[in-house]
Amino acid sequence: xxxxxxxxxxxxxxxxxxxxxxxxxxxxxxxxxxxxxxxxxxxxxxxxxxxxxxxxxxxxxxxxxxxxxxxxxxxxxxxxxxxxxxxxxxxxxxxxxxxxxxxxxxxxxxxxxxxxxxxxxxxxxxxxxxxxxxxxxxxxxxxxxxxxxxxxxxxxxxxxxxxxxxxxxxxxxxxxxxxxxxxxxxxxxxxxxxxxxxxxxxxxxxxxxxxxxxxxxxxxxxxxxxxxxxxxxxxxxxxxxxxxxxxxxxxxxxxxxxxxxxxxxxxxxxxxxxxxxxxxxxxxxxxxxxxxxxxxxxxxxxxxxxxxxxxxxxxxxxxxxxxxxxxxxxxxxxxxxxxxxxxxxxxxxxxxxxxxxxxxxxxxxxxxxxxxxxxxxxxxxxxxxxxxxxxxxxxxxxxxxxxxxxxxxxxxxxxxxxxxxxxxxxxxxxxxxxxxxxxxxxxxxxxxxxxxxxxxxxxxxxxxxxxxxxxxxxxxxxxxxxxxxxxxxxxxxxxxxxxxxxxxxxxxxxxxxxxxxxxxxxxxxxxxxxxxxxxxxxxxxxxxxxxxxxxxxxxxxxxxxxxxxxxxxxxxxxxxxxxxxxxxxxxxxxxxxxxxxxxxxxxxxxxxxxxxxxxxxxxxxxxxxxxxxxxxxxxxxxxxxxxxxxxxxxxxxxxxxxxxxxxxxxxxxxxxxxxxxxxxxxxxxxxxxxxxxxxxxxxxxxxxxxxxxxxxxxxxxxxxxxxxxxxxxxxxxx
Numbered sequence: 001x002x003x004x005x006x007x008x009x010x011x012x013x014x015x016x017x018x019x020x021x022x023x024x025x026x027x028x029x030x031x032x033x034x035x036x037x038x039x040x041x042x043x044x045x046x047x048x049x050x051x052x053x054x055x056x057x058x059x060x061x062x063x064x065x066x067x068x069x070x071x072x073x074x075x076x077x078x079x080x081x082x083x084x085x086x087x088x089x090x091x092x093x094x095x096x097x098x099x100x101x102x103x104x105x106x107x108x109x110x111x112x113x114x115x116x117x118x119x120x121x122x123x124x125x126x127x128x129x130x131x132x133x134x135x136x137x138x139x140x141x142x143x144x145x146x147x148x149x150x151x152x153x154x155x156x157x158x159x160x161x162x163x164x165x166x167x168x169x170x171x172x173x174x175x176x177x178x179x180x181x182x183x184x185x186x187x188x189x190x191x192x193x194x195x196x197x198x199x200x201x202x203x204x205x206x207x208x209x210x211x212x213x214x215x216x217x218x219x220x221x222x223x224x225x226x227x228x229x230x231x232x233x234x235x236x237x238x239x240x241x242x243x244x245x246x247x248x249x250x251x252x253x254x255x256x257x258x259x260x261x262x263x264x265x266x267x268x269x270x271x272x273x274x275x276x277x278x279x280x281x282x283x284x285x286x287x288x289x290x291x292x293x294x295x296x297x298x299x300x301x302x303x304x305x306x307x308x309x310x311x312x313x314x315x316x317x318x319x320x321x322x323x324x325x326x327x328x329x330x331x332x333x334x335x336x337x338x339x340x341x342x343x344x345x346x347x348x349x350x351x352x353x354x355x356x357x358x359x360x361x362x363x364x365x366x367x368x369x370x371x372x373x374x375x376x377x378x379x380x381x382x383x384x385x386x387x388x389x390x391x392x393x394x395x396x397x398x399x400x401x402x403x404x405x406x407x408x409x410x411x412x413x414x415x416x417x418x419x420x421x422x423x424x425x426x427x428x429x430x431x432x433x434x435x436x437x438x439x440x441x442x443x444x445x446x447x448x449x450x451x452x453x454x455x456x457x458x459x460x461x462x463x464x465x466x467x468x469x470x471x472x473x474x475x476x477x478x479x480x481x482x483x484x485x486x487x488x489x490x491x492x493x494x495x496x497x498x499x500x501x502x503x504x505x506x507x508x509x510x511x512x513x514x515x516x517x518x519x520x521x522x523x524x525x526x527x528x529x530x531x532x533x534x535x536x537x538x539x540x541x542x543x544x545x546x547x548x549x550x551x552x553x554x555x556x557x558x559x560x561x562x563x564x565x566x567x568x569x570x571x572x573x574x575x576x577x578x579x580x581x582x583x584x585x586x587x588x589x590x591x592x593x594x595x596x597x598x599x600x601x602x603x604x605x606x607x608x609x610x611x612x613x614x615x616x617x618x619x620x621x622x623x624x625x626x627x628x629x630x631x632x633x634x635x636x637x638x639x640x641x642x643x644x645x646x647x648x649x650x651x652x653x654x655x656x657x658x659x660x661x662x663x664x665x666x667x668x669x670x671x672x673x674x675x676x677x678x679x680x681x682x683x684x685x686x687x688x689x690x691x692x693x694x695x696x697x698x699x700x701x702x703x704x705x706x707x708x709x710x711x712x713x714x715x716x717x718x719x720x721x722x723x724x725x726x727x728x729x730x731x732x733x734x
Contacts, residue, residue, distance in 0.1 A: 012578035044710035077568025086250035130253025145400035158393035159553035170353025174375035178224030186485035212455035222445035244322035249336035254418035261287030403540025406457035573598035698722035
C-alpha cells in the first residue's frame with residue numbers, strides 16, 4: 001500500500017491532459033514497483049455518485065471522494081490531486097443538463113425549492129457546489145513553492161509584465177465599515193462542546209468543536225455593502241476608471257454569490273427597477289449573474305426590450321465595466337465563476353493596473369473587493385507598483401507559502417455555517433451549557449458566517465512554517481492582523497507554540513498585518529531576496545496565485561505539497577485552476593496549451609515520499625529520473641505553445657517520456673531498469689520526427705470528446721493520443 005499512487009480524475013484542461021499522460025505513467029511507474037490508479041472526483045462524477053441510488057446499475061458510480069476522504073486519514077495515503085472545478089450554481093446546472101442529455105435521469109436543480117422533495121434534492125446537489133473537494137482532501141497544511149529549476153527558468157526566460165503609467169489612477173476599493181473585518185468576534189474554546197447558531201432564539205444549525213479550537217464569527221451589512229458598491233461605481237465614473245469586482249463565489253459558495261448578486265443589482269439598478277415585476281415572475285436571481293438572467297428572459301415577451309436595455313447599459317452607461325469577453329460583451333457581472341479573485345487580480349497587477357474594456361482595450365480600473373480582511377494585500381501591491389514601477393522578473397525573489405488549511409480551517413470551511421439573515425434581530429453562538437460566546441445585531445439580508453481552526457491544525461502549521469524556514473534559512477512572515485479578533489487568537493497560538501520549535505533551531509520570523517507583511521515582502525522581492533509567507537487559508541490561495549503569476553507567468557508551475565496529519569501526502573499540481581479557455585481552444589482546433597509541468601513535479605515529490613518511507617532503491621532511481629526529466633523539460637523549453645501548429649500538451653508528454661526513459665536508460669544504479677528503458681528511449685528518440693508529425697497533424701480541426709463536464713473516455717483518449725507511433729512505443733514497455 002505504501003507504494004501506490006492515487007491520481008485524481010477531475011475537470012476541464014487538466015482532465016484532458018490526463019487522457020494523454022496517464023497511459024504513459026501506467027506503463028513506466030510499475031517498473032519501479034509503484035502502482036498508480038485513477039479515482040474520479042470530477043464534478044460530473046460527484047453528481048453521478050450523489051444520485052447513484054436513483055440511477056440504473058450500469059450508470060452508477062461509487063463515491064470516490066468519500067473513499068479519498070478516508071484514505072487521507074491513513075499513513076499510506078499518496079494522492080496526486082489535480083485542479084478541479086469549484087462549481088458555481090450555473091456550472092452545476094450546465095453539468096446536470098449535459099448528463100441529462102447523455103441519458104442520466106437526474107432531477108433538475110431546484111433554484112427556489114418549496115416542497116420537501118425539492119429541498120431534499122437541493123441539499124444533495126449542494127454537496128457538489130463550491131469547495132466540495134478541497135476540505136475533504138486537505139487534511140494537512142500547505143507547502144507551496146517553486147522548484148529551483150522552475151524559478152531559474154523563469155528568470156532566464158522572463159515573461160512580460162506591462163509598465164505602470166506615471167499618473168496611474170488604478171486602486172483597490174474596500175468597505176470602511178460594516179464588513180466582515182469590522183464585525184468579527186472570536187473565542188478559543190476551553191472544552192469540547194456542541195455549539196448552536198441561533199437567530200432570535202431559533203436554532204439554524206449545530207456543530208461540534210474541540211477544546212482549544214479558535215472559533216470566530218462575523219457578518220457583512222447588506223445595506224452598507226450596497227451603499228459602498230454604489231459609491232465605487234460613482235467614483236469610477238468620475239475618475240474615468242473601469243469598474244470591476246473580484247470575489248470568490250466558488251469556494252465561498254454561500255456568502256460571495258450573495259455579494260455578487262448585490263453587485264449585479266446595484267450596477268444594473270435601472271434595469272432591475274424597470275423590470276422588477278417581470279423578473280419576479282421569471283424567477284430572476286441576481287446572485288446568478290446577467291448570464292443566467294439572459295437565459296431566463298427567453299420565456300419573456302419583453303425579451304428584446306430587456307436585452308436592448310442591458311446592451312445600452314454596457315455600451316453607453318457609465319462607468320465602463322470590465323469585460324471577461326469583449327467581443328461578445330460578456331462582463332464582469334455575467335457569471336460569478338468568471339471573477340475568481342485569485343485568478344482575476346494578478347492580471348490586473350501584471351497588466352499595469354488595467355483590465356479589458358468593451359472596446360477590447362486595456363484600461364485602468366478600480367478593483368472592488370468589499371471585505372477589508374484581505375483587500376489590503378492587493379491595495380498595497382498596486383500602490384507599491386505605482387510608486388516603484390513594475391517588477392523585474394529576471395531578478396525578483398521568490399515568495400513561497402505555508403498555509404493553514406488542515407481540517408477545514410478558517411473561512412474556506414465556513415459555508416455550512418453561513419447564512420443570509422431572514423429577519424432583523426440577534427445572531428448568537430451558544431455552547432452546550434447555553435452560554436453566549438458570540439453575538440451580533442443583524443438586519444434582514446445581512447450575510448453572517450462562522451469559521452474555525454482546530455488547535456492540532458494550527459500547531460502543525462506553525463511546525464511546518466518553522467521547518468521550511470530552518471531548511472531554507474529564509475525569513476518566515478506570519479500574515480496576521482492583531483486588530484482582527486480571529487487573527488489575534490491565532491497570534492496567541494503562534495506565541496504559545498513557536499518557542500518549542502525555536503528551541504530546536506532559531507530562525508528569523510515576523511508577525512505582521514497583511515498590508516505590512518506585503519510591504520516587507522515586496523521590499524525583499526525587489527531586492528532579489530526570498531521570503532516565506534505563512535498565512536491562513538484564504539491568503540494561502542490568493543498569494544499562491546499572485547506571486548507565481550508575477551514571478552513565473554503562471555501558478556500552474558508551483559509545487560503544492562500537503563504533508564497530511566496522518567502521515568501520508570497530498571500532492572497538488574499547482575494552483576492554476578482548471579483553465580476552461582484551454583478547453584474551448586482544444587474543442588475548436590485540437591490544440592491544448594495546458595502545461596503538465598505541475599503534474600511532473602508533483603509526481604516527483606510523490607515518488608520521493610515513497611522512497612523516503614520505504615528505502616526502495618528502484619524508487620530512488622525513479623525519483624532521480626523524474627528530477628532529471630523535469631530539468632531537461634525546462635532546459636529544452638518543451639512547455640506547450642499557445643497556438644495551433646506549435647507543440648502542445650500532447651507533445652510535451654512525448655518529450656517528458658523521452659527525457660524520463662533516457663534518464664532511466666542511462667543510469668547505472670539499477671541494471672534492470674536500464675535494460676528495460678534503453679530500447680524505449682532509443683525508439684522514442686529515433687521516432688521524434690514521425691511522432692511530432694502525427695501529433696501536429698491532428699491539430700487544426702474541431703474535436704468531439706462526447707461532453708464538456710462528462711467526456712466519453714474513448715473519444716477523449718483518441719483525441720489526446722493521436723500518435724499511433726508514440727502509443728505503440730509506450731505500450732511496448734514490458
